[in-house]
Amino acid sequence: MTLSLQPLRIGIVGSGNMGEGHMKAFLNVPGVRVVALADERPERLAQLQAQYNIPYIFTDFHDLTRHEEVDAISIATPNKFHAPAAIDALEHGKHVLCEKPLARTSAEAEAMVRAAIQHGRVLKTIFNWRERGDSQTLKKYVDEGKLGRVYYAKAYWMRRSGIPGMGGWFTNKDLAGGGPLIDLGVHVLDIAMFQLGEPNVLSVSANVYSELGPRGRGAWATNVWDPSEGKYEVEDLATAFIRLEGGVTLLLEASWAHYGSHSDDFGVHLHGTDGGAEINVKNYEWDDTLRIYTDVAGQPAVIAPRLPKTLGHEVVIKNFCEIIRSGDWDAHKGREGLRRAQIIDACYQSAFENKEIQVQDLAATL
Numbered sequence: 001m002t003l004s005l006q007p008l009r010i011g012i013v014g015s016g017n018m019g020e021g022h023m024k025a026f027l028n029v030p031g032v033r034v035v036a037l038a039d040e041r042p043e044r045l046a047q048l049q050a051q052y053n054i055p056y057i058f059t060d061f062h063d064l065t066r067h068e069e070v071d072a073i074s075i076a077t078p079n080k081f082h083a084p085a086a087i088d089a090l091e092h093g094k095h096v097l098c099e100k101p102l103a104r105t106s107a108e109a110e111a112m113v114r115a116a117i118q119h120g121r122v123l124k125t126i127f128n129w130r131e132r133g134d135s136q137t138l139k140k141y142v143d144e145g146k147l148g149r150v151y152y153a154k155a156y157w158m159r160r161s162g163i164p165g166m167g168g169w170f171t172n173k174d175l176a177g178g179g180p181l182i183d184l185g186v187h188v189l190d191i192a193m194f195q196l197g198e199p200n201v202l203s204v205s206a207n208v209y210s211e212l213g214p215r216g217r218g219a220w221a222t223n224v225w226d227p228s229e230g231k232y233e234v235e236d237l238a239t240a241f242i243r244l245e246g247g248v249t250l251l252l253e254a255s256w257a258h259y260g261s262h263s264d265d266f267g268v269h270l271h272g273t274d275g276g277a278e279i280n281v282k283n284y285e286w287d288d289t290l291r292i293y294t295d296v297a298g299q300p301a302v303i304a305p306r307l308p309k310t311l312g313h314e315v316v317i318k319n320f321c322e323i324i325r326s327g328d329w330d331a332h333k334g335r336e337g338l339r340r341a342q343i344i345d346a347c348y349q350s351a352f353e354n355k356e357i358q359v360q361d362l363a364a365t366l
């Protein structure tokens, strides 16, 4: 019997918000079973096991990543554990789907990609927001050449007051690797690079700030935080000027908290020689978020395409299962995640050293 006819057996590492979301999405894919969960919290494991009828639960993820009844794993832990869980699973012959960011640093991401190549398995990063109807519609339009040559792009995710888990793992440098740049910026960086057709990145010049978080400001309204209980060690705003091949500029902005007009808004703008386009999403809305800028009979004109509603994680998880079943794994070794990690690393380095950092695409050399 070939793998494609057998049920695909999934283990999920990290059973918090996203881990439960992954589980629901996998359970919606025909022929897929979630057979194991790993998390540090036994009570959470017991609750999910009972609720979803999961055969195996483990408090040490190594018991899951090495389990003979697991074909593939999905990682939804704090970022620090992405690389160790993925590499252990790949070394034990499992395919790996991993939450964004692929890793805290490009060195960790590179080790993951090398393991996927060496052990001949799939490694995919979850970039769910690019699957939205606005992004997919725009991508088709860009690929039809309607914008001409895009020479200027901007990607942003700006929150007025939305530090996640203030004092928890998100704001801990060791566990998260960084703040809104690595958490939110990576999503819109991904959408921009996807729209632009994965151009080479030449250099990065960035700044990061940590102005509100350390003073206990900028948390989600529902998040009560006693600064004496947790650490705030990461940036709360980042801005970057990224030079791409062909003289293209990409501006990147990401913030969990700042004083300004945004609430929880993200978008990607593309400006080309024959047209422009803007995705602007306020508070996770789905409708009417794409505008195309063109000329009609010599007059400036705006098009507002009707957009399909797609659920990002469900698409990514369905695609991951299809890739595994296809047996065609060579194009899926985590290189996109590594390229994003390398750009973000260069942003942090640039901010730290106060200078522009040259980038040479590591993923192309592996």
Ligand SMILES: NC(=O)c1ccc[n+]([C@@H]2O[C@H](COP(=O)([O-])OP(=O)(O)OC[C@H]3O[C@@H](n4cnc5c(N)ncnc54)[C@H](O)[C@@H]3O)[C@@H](O)[C@H]2O)c1
Pocket: 013, 014, 015, 016, 017, 018, 019, 038, 039, 040, 041, 044, 061, 075, 076, 077, 078, 079, 081, 099, 100, 101, 126, 128, 183
């Ligand atoms: N794609 C998206 O839109 C999106 C949104 C939110 C978070 N994320 C990503 O998902 C991941 C998880 O975020 P979350 O919001 O679910 O966090 P969370 O805090 O809700 O869940 C993390 C879980 O991991 C568990 N955990 C911690 N250390 C562990 C270990 N060593 N082994 C096993 N389990 C461990 C925790 O007990 C917790 O249950 C992060 O990488 C984050 O960046 C992605």
